[in-house]
Amino acid sequence: MKVWISLDMEGVAGIVDWEQCRPGNPAYALGCELLQAEVNAAITGAIAGGATEVVLNDSHGQMANLDPRQIAGGARYLSGRHKPLYMMQGLDGSFDAVFFVGYHGSISGRPSTMSHTYNPEVFSAARVNGREVGESGINALVAEQYGVPIAFVSGDRVTWEETEPFATGAVPVVTKESVTRASALSLHPDESCRQIAAGAKAAMERVAAGEVPLPGISRPATLDLEFQTADMAEVATWVRGATRTAERAVQIEGEDLLAIFTSFVALNYITRQAGGR
16 A cells, blocks of 8 residues: 655644744754654554555655655655645555645634644635635645545644544544644653554554545535735736635635646745745
C-alpha cells in the first residue's frame, strides 16, 4: 500500500509560537526536531500497518523543514516552494491513503494554536459546499478528485473537528488542546509520537479492510472564499474561474475538483504577491 503524507507544523505537540515555525529564529531548530519526530512516528506506524511506500510532501512555510538524512523508513521527500499543487503536491490516484500530520485549525473557527487558512493576511474564511473549512477541507478536494481517502489526521482538537466531515473513517490523534490562538496544553512529545505511530498503524489497517471512505465532496462543488480586504477580493478575480460574490468574497465552482483547487492555488499565490509577500 502507498501512503502520501502532507506535513504541516502548527499542529505538532509543543509548538505554540511563530518563532518555532519560521527560519531565522532560535526556537525554529526545536520546532523542526519536534516536527521530524512526529513525521517519523507516522511513517513508522504506517509501515507497521502495511505501507510499502511512503511519500512526504513538506507543506509548511518554505517547505523544507526536515533533515532528509533523518527521515524514517526510506520515505521519499518532496520539498521546496512554488509547487503547482502546494500542500497536495505529489498526490495521485496510485496512492491508497492520505495522512495529514501536524495540521491546524482554520482562521474563522474556534481558537486553535496559530490558526490560519493558507494566508492569514488574505483569507478570513473558506467554505466547501457551504461548510466552513480550514486547510484540511480545501485540501480534501484533491483527495476526492484522485479517489484517495484521508486515513489519518494529527493536530489539535479543533483541527480534527474541522477535518472529520471529510475523513469519517480516519484515525485522529489530538496532540494538544488549544487554549487560545497562542497557547495550548500539549501531550509530552514522546507520548504524542507514541500515539501517532499507533494511530498510523491502525489507519493503514482500516484502509486495508476497506473501512475508510472518500471525503464525500459532491459535485458540482463550490469553494467560497472570504478576504480580509476588498482589494484582495478584486485581485482574486484575476484568476480563471473565480467569480466575485460580495465585496470581500469570491466563489470557484465546477465538476472538476482538481481545477477548483488549482485555481485556488493560483489565487493564493497572486494575492500573496499583491500583499507584498
